[in-house]
Amino acid sequence: MSFFRASLTLASALALSAPALARGEATSVAAEPAGDAAAAEVPWWKTGVVYQIYPRSFADSDGNGVGDLNGITQHLDYLKDLGVDVVWLSPHFDSPNVDNGYDIRDYRKVMSEFGTMADFDRMLAEMRKRGIRLIIDLVVNHSSDQHAWFENAKTGPDAKYRDYYIWRPGKADGSPPNNYPSFFGGSAWSRATPGGDYYLHYFARQQPDLNWDNPQVREGVYDIMRFWLDKGVSGFRMDVIPLISKDQTFPDLSAEQLADPAKPYAHGPRTHEYLREMNDKVLSKYDTMTVGEAIGIADDEDHLFTAPERRELNMIFHFDASNVDRDGWRWKPWTLPELKADYDRLYTALGDKGWTATFLANHDKPRAVSHFGNDSPKWRELSAKALATMSLMQRGTPFIYQGDELGMTNFPFTSIDQFDDISARNLWREKVGGGQVSAADMLATLNRTSRDHTRTPMQWTAGEGAGFTTGKPWLAINPNHDRINAQSQQAKPGSVLSYYRRLIALRKQVPVLVDGAYRDIDPGHASVYAFTRTDGDARAVVLINFSDQPVDYALPDGIAVQAPLIDNGGGPTAAPGARRVTLGPWQATVYRY
Ligand code: GLC
Numbered sequence: 321m322s323f324f325r326a327s328l329t330l331a332s333a334l335a336l337s338a339p340a341l342a343r344g345e346a347t348s349v350a351a352e353p354a355g356d357a358a359a360a361e362v363p364w365w366k367t368g369v370v371y372q373i374y375p376r377s378f379a380d381s382d383g384n385g386v387g388d389l390n391g392i393t394q395h396l397d398y399l400k401d402l403g404v405d406v407v408w409l410s411p412h413f414d415s416p417n418v419d420n421g422y423d424i425r426d427y428r429k430v431m432s433e434f435g436t437m438a439d440f441d442r443m444l445a446e447m448r449k450r451g452i453r454l455i456i457d458l459v460v461n462h463s464s465d466q467h468a469w470f471e472n473a474k475t476g477p478d479a480k481y482r483d484y485y486i487w488r489p490g491k492a493d494g495s496p497p498n499n500y501p502s503f504f505g506g507s508a509w510s511r512a513t514p515g516g517d518y519y520l521h522y523f524a525r526q527q528p529d530l531n532w533d534n535p536q537v538r539e540g541v542y543d544i545m546r547f548w549l550d551k552g553v554s555g556f557r558m559d560v561i562p563l564i565s566k567d568q569t570f571p572d573l574s575a576e577q578l579a580d581p582a583k584p585y586a587h588g589p590r591t592h593e594y595l596r597e598m599n600d601k602v603l604s605k606y607d608t609m610t611v612g613e614a615i616g617i618a619d620d621e622d623h624l625f626t627a628p629e630r631r632e633l634n635m636i637f638h639f640d641a642s643n644v645d646r647d648g649w650r651w652k653p654w655t656l657p658e659l660k661a662d663y664d665r666l667y668t669a670l671g672d673k674g675w676t677a678t679f680l681a682n683h684d685k686p687r688a689v690s691h692f693g694n695d696s697p698k699w700r701e702l703s704a705k706a707l708a709t710m711s712l713m714q715r716g717t718p719f720i721y722q723g724d725e726l727g728m729t730n731f732p733f734t735s736i737d738q739f740d741d742i743s744a745r746n747l748w749r750e751k752v753g754g755g756q757v758s759a760a761d762m763l764a765t766l767n768r769t770s771r772d773h774t775r776t777p778m779q780w781t782a783g784e785g786a787g788f789t790t791g792k793p794w795l796a797i798n799p800n801h802d803r804i805n806a807q808s809q810q811a812k813p814g815s816v817l818s819y820y821r822r823l824i825a826l827r828k829q830v831p832v833l834v835d836g837a838y839r840d841i842d843p844g845h846a847s848v849y850a851f852t853r854t855d856g857d858a859r860a861v862v863l864i865n866f867s868d869q870p871v872d873y874a875l876p877d878g879i880a881v882q883a884p885l886i887d888n889g890g891g892p893t894a895a896p897g898a899r900r901v902t903l904g905p906w907q908a909t910v911y912r913y
Contacts, residue, residue, distance in 0.1 A: 365555070365609035365634055366675060367834055368405030368453070369712075369824050370719045374683045375412055375434055376420060377777045378722055380789035387777070387788070389435040393443045395780075398806065400450045402725060402817070403824035406609065407447065408557045410683055411457045412440065416466050418526040419504075419742055420775070422457075422559060423464040427544040444552055453554035455609055460541045461563045462527040469540075470528050474512035474519075484540075486520040486531045486566065498570045501581055505746035522563055522585060524742055532564045532594055542602045549602070555609035558633070562586035562617050562625075564594055579648065586616025592624060595632040604631065611677050611717075612636040619669040626675060635677045635717060638666055642685055649747055651768040656866045659692070660843050667715065667838045676716040680707055681724055686773045688721070690730035694906065699868055700727055700804075702906035705819045705888035706864050709908035710849060712823045713862045715838040720820070723778050726806055727816040730773040731798050733766060740795050741771045779805040819888060826886050826910070832858035833910075841876050848873055848903065852913075860885060862910050865903035874900050881911035 379391025389412065399407065411421035414429035421431065430440050447454050463470060472481040488497035488509070496509035496518055502525075509518035510525040520529045530537050545556070565588030577584045603610060612625055614636035625633045641662040644654040670676060680688035688711075689695045693703030704727030712718045733739065736748050736759070744766055751757040772795065779801035780787030786801040798804075809815035827833045836853035847867040853860045861879060865871050870891070875881070881901065884893045891904025894911075901909070 362831070362835055364405070364453075366717055367828070368609075368717065369403060369827065370406040370408050370455075370677075370717060371399055371402070371404040372408045372410065372682060372719055372721045374410045374722060374775060376410075376794060377775050377788070379778060379780070379787075380791065380793075383789060383791040384433070385789050385791040385794045386433045388433065389430065389439040389443045393439070393446050396443075396446050396450055396452065399452060402821055403828065404452060404720075406453045406455060406554065408455050408611075408719065409457065411459055413459075416464055416526070418464070418524050420740075422459050423462070423524070423527045424459055425464040425466045426468075427463075428547055441551070448552065453609070454552075455555040455557055455611070456548055456553050457559055458541075458545065458556040458561075459559040460530060460544070461560045462521065462523060462529045465526045465528055469530075473528075477517070483534050484531055484537050485528050486568075487517040488520075488570065489517050499572045499578070500570070500585075501573075501578065503581070504743050505750045520566070522560070529566070530564075533566075533568065533590070538594065538597065542598065545598075545602045549606045549608070554607065555603075555634075556611075558610060558612045560615055561595070561612040561633075561636075562588075562591055562614055564588070565590040580616075582616030584616075586614070592630070592632060595625070596630065599631045599633075610634045611719075614638060619666045622666070622669055622674060622676070635675050637677050637679065637682075637719075640665070642679075642681075642691075645691070646769070649751075649765070649769070651765050656847060656849060657844055660840055660849055663714070664840050664843055667840075670715075672837050677719055678711050678714045678716040679719040679721070680711045681721040681774055682719070683721070683774050684771050685721075686769060687728055687730045688724045689727050690773065694868060695729040699906055700729065701814075701816050702888060702890050704816045706866070706890070706906045706908040708816075708820055708823055709862065709886070709888060709910065710864055712820075712827055713833055713853065713860075713910055714851070715836070715853065718827070721774060723774070725817050725820040726779060726804055726809055728779055728804055729798065729800060730767065731776050731796065733763065733770065733772075736763070736766075738796060739766065739770060739772050740775065744770050744772065781805050781807045814889060822886060830858075830860070830885065831855070832860055836860070841879070847871055850876070852879075859913050860910055861913050862908070863901060863903060864908040865890065865906055868905040870905060871903045872900065873903055879913050881913050883912060885910045885912060 373392060376387050378387040379395050380387050381390035381394060382388060411424060412430055412434050413424045414426035414431050415421045415424050430437050444454055469481045469484045472479050473485050490496060496507045500508035502508040503522055504524050508520055508522055510521060511518055521527050522529055532538060563585050567588055573581060573584055610633040612633045619638060622636060625636050641659055644659050644662055645651055688707050689700055689704040693707050739745055748762055752759050752762050776795050777786055777788035777793050777797045782802045782805050786797045809817035812818060832853050832855045836855040838851060838853060840851045842848060842850045847865060848871055849864040849866055851862050880897050880899050881894050882896050887893050887909040888907060890907025893909055894901040
């Protein structure tokens with residue numbers, strides 16, 4: 321981005337609207353005109369804001385208790401008002417739902433609970449009418465065991481599709497070929513028939529891994545991609561994409577590797593060759609956005625997936641920061657300097673050219689405000705806004721998970737029977753059933769970590785069914801929907817939802833907040849996260865108090881603040897020229913300087 325564009329646009333944005341933005345009157349400010357030559361420098365997948373929809377839990381239009389595509393279509397104006405540019409739709413394909421759609425039976429068919437292909441086409445057309453693009457979930461490390469390929473493959477060694485999956489004989493004693501564990505517990509190998517060969521599955525046994533070394537598998541995947549791109553989708557979130565290539569000698573993992581199998585699984589020999597091929601054969605022929613779910617990938621390996629000259633993906637999700645409170649499956653306490661260090665490592669590895677995806681949560685994580693903020697009634701709103709400020713002001717394409725824009729919280733689980741998620745139920749069976757962990761201990765852990773916290777239905781209204789369904793919801797609705805819901809926040813200027821709108825509008829107004837360099841200016845501070853975004857003379861500093869105590873904060877590096885661009889209402893903002901600011905509990909302010 322040229323200095324000229326940055327300073328010019330920032331200056332005009334500030335001159336016209338900084339005070340209005342800070343006061344919260346910015347939602348009506350028009351974005352830069354489309355087609356502007358300078359704006360064209362930065363691709364849409366960098367400037368855009370992405371909203372993740374978990375269709376099962378978003379909106380149920382027909383009262384069967386399960387969200388559906390028509391439910392999404394009915395709420396597109398809500399997304400438009402929020403300022404969303406791109407929707408990432410979690411899997412909407414035909415599936416037996418062992419892993420809620422991440423086990424696909426037919427990649428060209430819509431899950432019947434979610435609707436029909438006509439519903440999909442209408443949803444897509446309505447999105448496009450509103451200038452919203454759609455990216456879909458490409459889940460091709462594995463299929464469902466009910467996919468026609470596997471149904472055929474499992475019939476025997478000579479089956480036509482046998483080599484679409486990965487088969488090995490057991491050891492002489494009949495045990496699995498090696499010691500690979502499944503992410504969902506037990507061995508990563510199962511038999512399709514008693515005494516027969518084993519097939520590989522990194523996830524549930526109903527999710528057999530596809531054999532990417534077979535060129536027909538790859539062509540099959542590319543055809544699926546073309547099918548959806550030709551319909552008008554704008555790209556893919558790629559599920560566990562680093563896992564697609566396997567070391568087909570299948571060496572046993574060492575004890576150290578077993579502690580974090582994602583790492584060895586993510587370092588197969590041919591992943592990058594396959595991603596380049598996918599790009600050359602498919603992605604490069606369309607105007608797409610791609611984001612890989614990079615489990616097992618270190619920050620300094622990011623460029624292997626995303627450096628433009630390598631022609632693989634646009635960006636990947638890194639998980640160190642969101643796993644700051646994890647020790648394997650266990651929860652552990654965390655500190656702000658640890659969280660900042662995770663981001664710092666990533667941004668250092670990315671340098672000024674690299675690009676990433678920023679996010680607070682997804683369908684595999686707890687709720688953002690419960691995870692990193694303070695979800696007590698006193699601090700929930702402010703801390704949700706503080707976290708939003710962090711995520712939307714960091715460098716990268718922001719991904720917002722449905723409901724986080726309302727400050728939705730974790731669900732208060734009291735029994736294992738309330739969980740749906742296969743990983744929680746398997747963990748319980750293994751650890752509690754196996755007598756290693758008490759039920760109370762595991763329940764406390766799951767109340768911090770479970771994937772089901774983000775899968776409870778979207779809270780649209782205070783009414784019965786939370787405006788999500790008129791029927792019996794597939795997963796219990798959080799009882800706090802009487803207080804936390806979209807309807808009550810829509811027209812309220814101080815709501816979390818209104819603040820998200822303002823933040824998104826601000827990011828669109830001020831280019832340095834999109835592609836300016838990121839620097840953590842105070843990595844060691846125990847409760848303040850302070851970072852800058854700069855591009856020549858265009859400079860912003862983001863100050864966030866991650867505690868429920870006020871902090872008297874001396875800005876490092878001789879920084880003197882100018883007018884605030886936005887503030888979450890946690891306390892008064894500082895006067896222009898100040899080198900010290902008082903940050904109220906969970907106050908977040910973005911100043912130019
Ligand atoms: C990814 C998905 C997760 C799923 C797994 C297997 O991690 O995000 O929900 O269980 O892949 O497909």
